[in-house]
Every structure is written in structure tokens, then in C-alpha cells.
Amino acid sequence: MQIREINAMRGPNYWSIRRHKLIVMVLDLEEMEELPTNKIDGFNDRLKAMFPSMHSHRCSVGEPGGFFQRMEEGTWMGHVIEHIALEIQTLAGMDTGFGRTRGYGEKGVYNVVFSYIEENVGRYAAKASVAICEALIAGEDYNLETDIQRMRELRESERLGPSTGSIVEEAQSRGIPWIRLNQYSLCQLGYGANQKRIQATVTSETSSIGVELACDKEDTKYILEQAEVLVPRGDIISRESSLEEACRYVGYPLVVKPIDGNHGRGITVNINNYEDALVAFKAAKEVSRKVIIEKYITGEDYRLLVINNELVAAAKRTPAHVIGDGKSTIKELVAEANKDPRRGYGHENVLTQITINDLTRTILAASGYTEDSVAPEGEMVILKDTANLSTGGTAEDVTDIVHPSNVSMAERISKIIDLDICGIDIMTTDISQPLEETGGAVLEVNAGPGFRMHLAPTKGLPRNVAAPVVDKLFPNHGDTGRIPIISVTGTNGKTTTTRLIAHIAKMKGHRVGYTTSDGVYIQNRLLMKGDCTGPASAEFVLKDPTVNFAVLECARGGLLRAGLGFKKCDVGIVTNVAADHLGLKGIHTIEQLAKVKGVIPETVLPDGYAILNADDDLVYEMRRAINCNLALFSMDEENPRIKALQKLGGITAVYENGYVTLCRGTWKMRVMKAEDIPLTYGGKALFMIQNILPAIIAANVRGISIEDMKVALETFIPSASQTPGRLNLFKFENFSILLDYAHNPAGMRALKKFTDNLEATEKIGIIAGVGDRRDEDTMELGSIAAQMFDEIIIRQDKNLRGKSEQEIIKMLDDGIKKQDPNIKTTIIPSEKEAITHAIKNAKKGTLIICCSDVIPDALDLVTHFKELENKGEMIFAE
Numbered sequence: 001m002q003i004r005e006i007n008a009m010r011g012p013n014y015w016s017i018r019r020h021k022l023i024v025m026v027l028d029l030e031e032m033e034e035l036p037t038n039k040i041d042g043f044n045d046r047l048k049a050m051f052p053s054m055h056s057h058r059c060s061v062g063e064p065g066g067f068f069q070r071m072e073e074g075t076w077m078g079h080v081i082e083h084i085a086l087e088i089q090t091l092a093g094m095d096t097g098f099g100r101t102r103g104y105g106e107k108g109v110y111n112v113v114f115s116y117i118e119e120n121v122g123r124y125a126a127k128a129s130v131a132i133c134e135a136l137i138a139g140e141d142y143n144l145e146t147d148i149q150r151m152r153e154l155r156e157s158e159r160l161g162p163s164t165g166s167i168v169e170e171a172q173s174r175g176i177p178w179i180r181l182n183q184y185s186l187c188q189l190g191y192g193a194n195q196k197r198i199q200a201t202v203t204s205e206t207s208s209i210g211v212e213l214a215c216d217k218e219d220t221k222y223i224l225e226q227a228e229v230l231v232p233r234g235d236i237i238s239r240e241s242s243l244e245e246a247c248r249y250v251g252y253p254l255v256v257k258p259i260d261g262n263h264g265r266g267i268t269v270n271i272n273n274y275e276d277a278l279v280a281f282k283a284a285k286e287v288s289r290k291v292i293i294e295k296y297i298t299g300e301d302y303r304l305l306v307i308n309n310e311l312v313a314a315a316k317r318t319p320a321h322v323i324g325d326g327k328s329t330i331k332e333l334v335a336e337a338n339k340d341p342r343r344g345y346g347h348e349n350v351l352t353q354i355t356i357n358d359l360t361r362t363i364l365a366a367s368g369y370t371e372d373s374v375a376p377e378g379e380m381v382i383l384k385d386t387a388n389l390s391t392g393g394t395a396e397d398v399t400d401i402v403h404p405s406n407v408s409m410a411e412r413i414s415k416i417i418d419l420d421i422c423g424i425d426i427m428t429t430d431i432s433q434p435l436e437e438t439g440g441a442v443l444e445v446n447a448g449p450g451f452r453m454h455l456a457p458t459k460g461l462p463r464n465v466a467a468p469v470v471d472k473l474f475p476n477h478g479d480t481g482r483i484p485i486i487s488v489t490g491t492n493g494k495t496t497t498t499r500l501i502a503h504i505a506k507m508k509g510h511r512v513g514y515t516t517s518d519g520v521y522i523q524n525r526l527l528m529k530g531d532c533t534g535p536a537s538a539e540f541v542l543k544d545p546t547v548n549f550a551v552l553e554c555a556r557g558g559l560l561r562a563g564l565g566f567k568k569c570d571v572g573i574v575t576n577v578a579a580d581h582l583g584l585k586g587i588h589t590i591e592q593l594a595k596v597k598g599v600i601p602e603t604v605l606p607d608g609y610a611i612l613n614a615d616d617d618l619v620y621e622m623r624r625a626i627n628c629n630l631a632l633f634s635m636d637e638e639n640p641r642i643k644a645l646q647k648l649g650g651i652t653a654v655y656e657n658g659y660v661t662l663c664r665g666t667w668k669m670r671v672m673k674a675e676d677i678p679l680t681y682g683g684k685a686l687f688m689i690q691n692i693l694p695a696i697i698a699a700n701v702r703g704i705s706i707e708d709m710k711v712a713l714e715t716f717i718p719s720a721s722q723t724p725g726r727l728n729l730f731k732f733e734n735f736s737i738l739l740d741y742a743h744n745p746a747g748m749r750a751l752k753k754f755t756d757n758l759e760a761t762e763k764i765g766i767i768a769g770v771g772d773r774r775d776e777d778t779m780e781l782g783s784i785a786a787q788m789f790d791e792i793i794i795r796q797d798k799n800l801r802g803k804s805e806q807e808i809i810k811m812l813d814d815g816i817k818k819q820d821p822n823i824k825t826t827i828i829p830s831e832k833e834a835i836t837h838a839i840k841n842a843k844k845g846t847l848i849i850c851c852s853d854v855i856p857d858a859l860d861l862v863t864h865f866k867e868l869e870n871k872g873e874m875i876f877a878e
Contacts, residue, residue, distance in 0.1 A: 001077065001134065002028040004109070006126050008119045011535060012603045013563035014596050015113050019098050020563060023085070023122040025112040026104060026586070027130070029077055032137070033108035038074035046136045047071070047080070050144060051087050059083075076101075077133055078110035085114045085122075085129040088144070092151035093344060094121060105588040118158045121151045152345045161185055163201045163451040170466035175480045177567055179539055189473060190481020191566075192547040193511065196473040201421050202448040203473060210418035214447035217259045217292055220417065224442060227416050229409065232427075232441045234294035243281050246293040247274055253296035256280035258288030267386055270296050276366075297427040297441045301387045303395075304402065304424040305454055305465055306414040308472045311407045313454040313463040314399045314431065320354045320384040320392030324375025330364065331356065331371040334383070342458070343392075351458060354383060354392035388450075395453035397460025398431055405434035413445060420472060423449025483547065484510075485566060486698050489554045489600045490575030490613075491593075492747045493691045496726050497575055498553040500679070500695040503722070504712040508704050510549035513541035517555065517741075518724055518855060522547060529856070534558025535565030542566060556596045560585040564599065570608040571701060572600040572628075573694045577618045578746030582774050594618040604628040609651070609701045611694045614641040631701065633693035635686065637661075651701065653693040658683065660692050662700055671696055672710055678717045684757040685727060687750035688718075720863070725855030727754070730862050732869055735842040736760070737835075737862055738849045745777060748784040748851070755788060761845030765789035766834050768796055768853065769808040778808060782815025789849070791824045792816060795834040805829060835861055 004026040011020050037043055048054070048068065057067035067083055082099040089096050099114035116122025128147045135142040160168060164185040168178050171189045179188045185200040197204040202211065213219050218236045225231055235246040236259060247254065256277060257267040266287035268280030277293075284291040305313040322333035334354050337343070343351040356371050360383045364370055367381070375381045387393040402410075406426070414422050428440025435441065454463045474481055488498045495516045502514040506523065513522045515537040520528035522544055528537065533555035541550050542565070554564065577594045587593055601610035601622050607629070613619040614632040620641055623630050630650060634642045637656035642663075645652055649665040655674065662669040675683035679692065692713070699709050718727050725741040738758075742751040755763065767785045769778040785792050794812050796805050809827055816825055828834040831850075835858065838848045852858040 001030055001032055001130055003127065003130060004028055006123055007561055008116070008122060009563040010119070011563035011565055011567060012599050014560055014599060015100070015111075016098070017599065017602045019115055020567065021116050021119070021122070022098070022563075023112075023114055023116050023126050025081075025126045027078055027081065027110050027112050029108045029110065032077045036074035036076055037071045037080060040137055042139060043136055044068070044071045046139065050132075050136065050142070051084070053091070054083060054087050057083055057087070076110070077137075078112050081129045081133050082112050082114050084132050085112070085125040088128060088132070088147060089116065089121060089125050089151065091144075092121070092148045092155065094118065094151070094155060104586045111586055118155045120158050121154045124151055124154060156345065158183070160187070161200060161450075162455060163449075164198065166451055166455050166464075166466040167198055167201070167469050170464070170470045171481075174470065174474070175482075176470070176474065177480070177482060177542075179543060181543070188543060189470075191485075191542040192483040192513070192550065193545055194481045194483055194548070195543075195545060196481065198469075198473075200448050201451060201469070203420060203469065205473065206420050206447070207418045210420075210422075211447040213417050214419060214422065214445045215260050217257075217444065218290070220445050223416060224413065224445075227412075229413060229416070230435050230441045232295040232297050232443065234292055236290050236292055238290045240278070240281060243277060243293070244274060247277050250293050250295050255292075255294045255296045256284050257292050257294070258284040259290040259292055260288050294443075295441075297439070297443070299427045299429040299438065299440055300431075302398065302426045302428065302431050303449070303453060304406070304410040304426060305422075305449060305451075306410050306419075306424065307421050307465065307468040309411050309414050309420075310468070311399075311402065311410050312468050313397070313465050314402045315395040315453045315457055315460075316398050316431070317387030317389075317453065318394045318396075319382050319387045320394075321380050321382050322354075322375070324377055324379040324381060326377035327374060329372045329374055330369060330381055330383075333375075333381075334371075351394065352390055352392050356383070360384065389452050390450075394458040397454070397457040397463065399461070399463060401432040403432050403434050405436075406431060409435065409442075413442065417445050419445070419447055421449065421469060422447060483542075483550055484571075484702060485542075485550045485552060485569040486571040486573070486702070487552045487554050487564075487566075487569040487600050487603075488573045488575070488694075489556075489597045490573070490619075491578040491597075491744065492750065493575040493687060494553050494555075494573075495741070496679075496688065496723055497573060497691045497695055498551050499723060500691065500712075500716055501698050502551040503716045504695065504699045504704060504709060505549045505551065505702075507712040507715070508708050511547055512549045512551060513544055513547035514551040514553070515541060516553050531555070531557075535562045538565030554600055556587070556593065557585075559596050559599055560587070564603060566603075568603055568605050568608075569600070570605055571611060571698045572602075572604040572608070573611045573698060574598070574601060574613060574616075574619045574622060575691065575694065576613050576616045576746070578744065579774075579777060582777070590618065594622070598622045598625060601626045601628075609697070611697050613690075613694075614639050614645075614652075629701075631697045633690075633697060635690055635693075651697060653697045655689050655693065660689060660696060662696055662706070669706055671706055672713055677713045679713070679723070681718070681727065681729075681754070685754045687754070688727070720859050724859060725852060728859065730866055732839075732842075732866065734844045735839075735846040735848060737839070738847065739852055739855070739858055739862065740849070741853070741855060742851045743853060745780045745784060748781055748788070751849070751851075752784060752788045755847070755849060758847060760847035761843060762790040762847075763788065764791045764793065764838050764842070764846060764848045766793045766795055766831075766838060766848065766850040766852075767812065768794070768831070768851065769812045775811055778811040779815035779818070782812040783819040785812075786816045786819035786823050789823070792826070793834045793838060794825060794827045795831045796829040831858060832861055836865075839865055 007024045009022040059066040059070050078101040082101045094117035096115040102111050189196045252272045253270050255269045266284040271277045301317045303315050338353045343353045384391045410424050423446040425444040428438045451465050454465045488494045502512045505512045515532045517531045519526050520532045520537050533553045538552045604610050609629045609631045610626045611631045614634040633653040635655045637654040642652050646666050652663045659670045674680050680688045720728050728739040730737045742748050765785050
């Protein structure tokens with residue numbers, strides 16, 4: 001079996017609108033296509049022995065054991081691999097269960113689709129599942145535990161931590177979108193100008209001074225002392241020579257800790273002599289330049305969590321420990337404790353597994369134990385020097401018993417240190433009594449405190465401490481941090497429609513970011529060049545903090561490669577669906593292509609609008625899957641689909657009596673006469689009129705008035721700057737050149753309708769084929785060209801995309817000859833040379849029509865010739 005490719009979906013996609021995190025593996029079964037599971041001796045038994053837990057897989061049977069039943073009946077290896085990929089993720093602590101396997105359109109080749117929790121784990125599971133399946137087929141041994149452990153490690157290195165994850169989940173539950181900004185904990189909540197950022201539990205509104213203070217334990221302690229907050233006596237030193245005097249000043253027992261450490265690194269507690277203090281000092285110096293020598297306060301360790309100056313949770317923390325039973329060694333007790341199903345690897349469960357390391361051995365030695373010692377029954381044996389959950393500690397929620405005096409003190413501290421989110425560590429014998437009565441003290445103030453102990457305490461009530469964080473970042477009820485998103489797809493016309501909507505929004509005063517097949521624009525600045533119609537380009541716009549309005553062109557390639565770069569949009573437009581790019585990525589029919597394009601209207605928010613072409617049967621059919629308002633456009637006001645929606649009071653746009661017209665119900669609101677709109681070339685470019693119709697609906701539903709639309713339509717001039725490669729007409733003294741992006745039969749037919757209305761002594765076409773189109777589409781392109789032009793120059797695209805230059809040129813030439821065997825045809829592979837040849841041989845009144853795929857290069861060349869003419873340096877044919 002051979003893996004052809006593995007793609008990870010990260011948003012709404014062809015396979016599922018709701019399930020965004022899917023692996024799509026293209027798998028060639030090769031000879032296994034002829035061998036279903038019931039034809040391989042012993043295969044089913046070996047799989048059941050390796051994965052007995054797969055009995056829970058219901059499969060299409062719909063009941064436990066369903067998948068095993070399918071195997072006995074005989075199913076193909078793609079289906080088996082799908083289930084293995086899901087099961088090994090579950091065994092590695094990532095319970096996930098959606099999958100499907102479908103034909104790719106070639107014999108023996110399948111799309112194996114399954115859900116994932118973490119992308120790199122999903123990719124690993126795809127490869128591992130194939131290897132496992134091959135081992136099972138061959139009857140070979142396979143070390144499954146190696147894969148499980150590796151997936152756990154990948155998960156821990158990739159996943160968001162518990163604190164960040166909880167805030168993201170809370171935001172998602174409120175409809176707030178999010179984007180991960182780096183491979184760690186930096187995340188964006190909301191889009192564009194309305195975004196907020198978090199990094200673990202530090203937010204974009206956290207005071208930098210507050211963080212700096214909290215990280216400087218010396219300053220923190222000083223400021224708290226000045227504010228009459230109870231803190232332990234202490235000293236801060238940086239040299240070993242100062243240690244003895246500091247120990248005398250503070251008095252034993254004492255604590256030694258680095259001044260800017262975290263996660264308990266370098267901290268030693270309950271020191272009762274100078275020799276131990278010296279060892280502790282050296283350990284702390286490895287972490288920090290300065291070291292705190294502090295009075296050891298007896299009692300229990302409490303963490304008070306304050307968010308937005310209000311106490312929201314409190315927990316009593318206990319270091320990792322075991323309780324002696326008088327017969328088991330400490331090592332055996334740890335192993336038994338780790339069998340607790342609540343303990344897992346890293347952050348996968350409520351509790352983390354306890355490890356015995358050098359620190360543990362040092363702590364045990366201080367008590368006269370080793371890991372092989374047997375502790376007396378009932379004795380608590382401490383294994384770590386801090387109560388952090390990440391080292392195996394436990395936490396008990398005590399929020400409801402914190403004394404009001406201690407609550408007030410904690411909230412006051414958060415304001416003194418100036419932190420919107422802070423964790424306050426307290427040592428006291430009883431948190432339900434005021435600190436001054438128990439002899440307790442505030443040990444530390446933490447910026448960016450961990451939430452895990454409050455989200456899932458070992459004992460007590462879990463607290464949704466992420467909610468007040470999101471409340472603070474988005475204080476207005478219902479605020480989702482979103483900006484308006486208009487997404488545009490279709491086979492032809494989507495770039496012009498995108499640019500026009502962006503222009504209308506800019507004229508209204510919005511700060512617009514938009515993506516096109518030419519590049520990404522923030523306002524009018526081109527910041528990324530090339531085909532930018534995929535999810536990465538969409539995220540580029542949505543991450544930009546200057547943008548408050550997004551218009552995103554979405555092409556099939558990005559949808560199939562990774563899904564959409566956003567979860568929901570406010571307006572979704574489908575211009576049309578025509579045969580283009582068929583035979584690629586498993587999309588072989590126009591109906592499949594329509595399903596790809598249909599992802600856009602299906603992701604529109606319930607109060608948004610899907611704007612569909614009522615003249616296109618496949619596009620109109622998309623209305624059945626939407627969960628939002630429907631709006632339609634048509635070049636025929638008598639279209640019965642338009643009439644039906646108008647009777648229901650819906651929004652439509654039509655071309656009627658020479659006008660582009662908006663309709664609410666049956667009421668007409670004429671926007672402009674088409675011939676007065678520059679984009680239509682005096683009403684001759686009918687396909688441009690069709691692009692205008694969804695644009696004016698989109699503007700209307702976003703609250704833009706007809707008067708503002710008219711101003712925008714009047715100032716949107718078809719040109720190299722505003723519509724590069726879309727009907728760019730250059731008039732020379734003796735001839736004209738029209739540059740257009742038409743690259744498929746539907747686009748060429750639309751271009752023909754336009755150019756048929758243009759007067760010229762002769763029309764010369766420069767055309768090219770693309771290697772990733774079907775042969776019949778390339779031949780049809782040649783056939784249409786033969787109907788359009790008096791003479792044809794065949795050139796070649798920069799990107800051959802799978803076929804040779806000779807193959808593509810021959811298919812075009814065959815299409816031309818089939819339509820008109822006598823038409824003059826010249827082959828000039830270089831686009832630059834083809835355009836130069838056409839210009840230098842142009843006769844008076846000639847119209848040269850260049851269908852270009854690399855618009856910037858063609859525009860630069862034509863502009864260069866225009867400059868030469870202006871200088872009187874052009875050479876023309878007689």
C-alpha cells in the first residue's frame with residue numbers, strides 16, 4: 001500500500017462542515033484492492049488480539065461489535081486503516097471517533113478520512129495505521145506501545161496547556177473565534193480590530209508593570225510589606241558569603257528559593273541548619289542570580305486566584321506524596337499511586353503521574369529514606385518540594401470556606417501589584433480564619449497562574465475560572481470579537497466580485513482586508529503576492545489588527561487542502577459552478593465541485609445571508625443545505641426562482657431594463673443603469689453585470705445605502721490597478737490590447753460574448769492550456785478560441801501542472817482545427833515573446849486579446865510597450 005498524500009483539515013471542509021479537524025489521507029491499496037479482510041488468513045483474529053477495545057466501534061452496523069462484523073463479512077483495508085487510526089489516538093489519550101473512507105475516483109485509491117485532536121498526532125496516526133495494517137497482513141510482530149508513547153509526546157508538545165485551553169474553550173462556547181499565533185500559548189480571540197490576545201493566563205490587557213513586579217519577588221515583598229500585608233521575614237542575597245548572616249537574621253526553619261524561578265524550580269523548604277542552607281543556595285543559584293532566604297511558615301499551601309480584582313477560586317495544594325502501609329517500598333507505593341485512572345502522562349488527565357527523580361531522592365534522603373525504604377503505616381512521605389500539579393501534586397477546592405478577611409486581602413493584593421489575573425500563594429494552618437490569627441503569610445504573587453488546579457481539583461468543586469477571563473476581555477453581553485466577513489467563491493467572477501465588494505466597503509469608511517487570486521490587500525496595500533485564496537491568506541487578514549471588514553475569495557484548492565481559514569462568515573456568495581479543475585484531488589464531476597463550493601454558504605451565520613446565483617442549477621440547489629437567510633441574483637428578472645423568493649419577501653438582485661436593481665420582496669430599488677457603470681464597458685460585458693449583482697446584495701445586507709453603492713460603482717474603474725487581469729483594455733495608436741484571466745471554457749465563452757461586441761479589423765487571440773485540466777476541457781478551450789479570433793497564437797503557461805508543453809499545445813491545436821482547420825495558428829511558447837510578436841505585427845484596427853495566467857508579468861510587458869509608444873519608439877507592421 002502507498003500513501004500518496006496526507007492533508008489536515010483545520011476548518012469547514014468538503015468532508016464535514018461541523019467537524020473541522022480531519023486528516024484526509026489519499027491511500028493507494030495497490031494489490032490489497034483485491035484482498036478484503038475475509039480473504040486474508042488470520043488477519044481478523046490478529047487485529048482483534050491487538051485491539052480488543054475496537055469492539056466498541058459500531059461502524060455502519062450501528063451497535064458495539066459492528067466493525068468486527070464488517071471485517072468478517074469482508075471490508076477493504078482503507079476502511080480498516082481508518083478505524084486503526086482512530087483507535088490508536090484514543091489509546092494515546094485522545095478520544096476521537098469520526099471517520100469515513102470513500103473512493104478517490106481511481107481503482108484501488110481511497111480518501112481515508114478520520115478526526116484528530118492534535119494535528120501532528122493525526123498525521124502520525126495516518127502513517128502508523130498503515131504500518132500496523134501491513135504488519136497484521138503479514139502476521140509480523142508490531143510494537144504498538146512505541147507508537148502510543150510517541151503520540152502522547154507529540155500531543156504534549158503541541159497541545160494548548162490546560163489554562164490556555166480552558167480560556168479558548170470558554171471563548172468558543174460564546175461564539176468567539178480564535179487563532180493560534182505560535183506553537184506555544186499565544187492565541188488570538190476575535191478577529192481583526194476587535195481581537196484580544198492571551199498567552200497562557202496573561203492577557204493583552206495585563207499590566208506589564210504588574211508582571212514585572214510579580215516576577216521580581218524582592219520588589220513584590222517590599223511593596224506588600226509597605227501595604228501592611230503579612231509576608232514572611234526574609235532577605236535577598238547573591239553571594240555565598242552573605243548566606244550565614246541571612247540565615248541568622250531570618251532564623252530557622254527557613255526556605256531558600258530563586259528570586260525569579262517558576263514551577264517550583266530551585267526551591268528548598270524547611271531548612272534547619274547552615275549546611276542544608278548552603279546546598280539549597282547553590283541549587284537556587286542555578287535558576288536565578290539572586291536568592292531569597294525566607295522564614296519557613298508552617299501550615300498548608302493555598303493558592304487564591306483573583307481575576308479582574310475578584311477572588312474566583314481557592315485551592316489547598318499538597319505536594320506529590322504516598323502514604324506508607326508498613327510493607328510496600330516507596331517505589332512500589334508510587335507505582336500503585338500511578339495506577340489511579342485520574343493520573344496520566346503530562347496534562348492528559350486530572351492528575352499527572354508521579355516520577356521519582358534526583359530531587360525526590362534528595363527529599364527522601366533528608367527524611368532518612370530511599371525509594372526502596374518501607375515507610376510506617378499511615379505516614380505521609382513527601383516526594384516533591386512544591387505542590388505543583390505538574391509534578392504529581394494534588395489540589396482540593398476550598399473556595400467556599402475562605403475567610404472574608406482573606407478574600408479582601410487577596411483582592412487588595414491584586415490591585416497593589418496591578419494584575420488582572422494573579423495567583424496568590426499563602427501558607428496558613430486554616431484558610432477559614434484570618435491570616436493574622438493563624439500566623440500565616442503571603443508567600444508569593446504569580447502573574448499568569450495555572451488554572452488546572454481549579455478547573456479539575458482532586459477533591460471539591462471544579463470552577464470555571466476561564467469564564468471571568470473572557471468576561472473581562474469581552475465585557476459587553478453578546479460580544480464575539482468578530483468583524484464582518486464576506487466570503488466569495490465560484491468558478492468564474494469571484495475575484496472581481498471580491499474586489500468590488502471591498503471597494504464599496506472602503507468607500508463607506510471601513511478598513512478592509514481582502515484576499516484574491518492576485519494577492520492579499522490590507523486597505524489598498526498589496527502585502528502578499530500570488531494566488532492567495534486559501535486558509536493561510538484568510539487568517540492573514542483576520543489576524544491583522546487594523547482590519548475591521550474582511551472580504552475573502554475562497555477557491556477550491558484551499559478548501560480541499562486544508563478547509564476554510566475561518567469557521568463562520570456573515571455573507572457567503574457563490575457566483576457560479578462550471579467544469580474547471582476536474583480530475584484533481586478526487587473531484588471528478590461538476591456535482592462534486594459544487595459540493596466543494598457549497599461549503600461557503602453552509603458556513604454563514606444564522607442571521608447572515610447566502611447569496612446564490614439563481615441562473616445556475618447547481619448553485620441554486622445549495623439553498624437546501626444552508627442555515628441562514630437566502631438571497632438570489634439573476635440576469636433575468638422573470639426567473640421563476642427569483643419571483644418565488646420575492647413573493648416570500650426575500651432579497652434579490654436582477655438585471656432588468658438595462659438597470660442593476662435590488663429588490664426587497666417585489667419592491668424594486670434601481671441602483672444604476674448598467675451602461676453607466678464603468679466595470680460593464682458600457683453594458684457590453686454581461687458577465688461583469690452578473691458580478692455586480694451579488695456585490696450590491698452583500699452591500700445592502702451589511703447596511704450600505706444605495707447612494708453609497710452608486711458612488712462606489714462609479715469609481716470602480718476596470719484597470720490594471722483595480723481589476724488586474726480582468727478586462728484590462730490598453731489602447732495604442734493603431735491597435736488595442738485586452739488582457740484577461742479567462743482560463744476555462746466557461747470563462748472563454750463569457751469573454752467571447754464581450755469581445756463579439758467590440759469592433760476591430762481583426763482579432764488576434766493569445767491562448768494557453770493548463771496541465772491540470774481534463775483533456776476535453778483544454779480541447780474545448782481551443783474550439784472556443786477558433787470561434788472568437790481571426791488568428792491564434794498558442795503560448796504556454798509558466799506552470800505546466802502535470803503535462804508536457806507539447807501535450808498541452810497539441811490539445812489546444814486539435815480543438816482549434818476541429819472547429820476551423822483553416823484558421824491561422826502560430827505556436828510561441830513564451831508569453832513575453834507571444835505578446836511581443838502580436839504587438840509588432842499588429843495592423844491598424846487590430847484587437848489583441850491575451851488570456852494570461854501570470855497577470856503581473858503580462859501587465860508589466862504591455863505597460864512597457866505603451867511607454868515606448870509614448871516616447872515614439874514603437875515599431876509597427878505596415
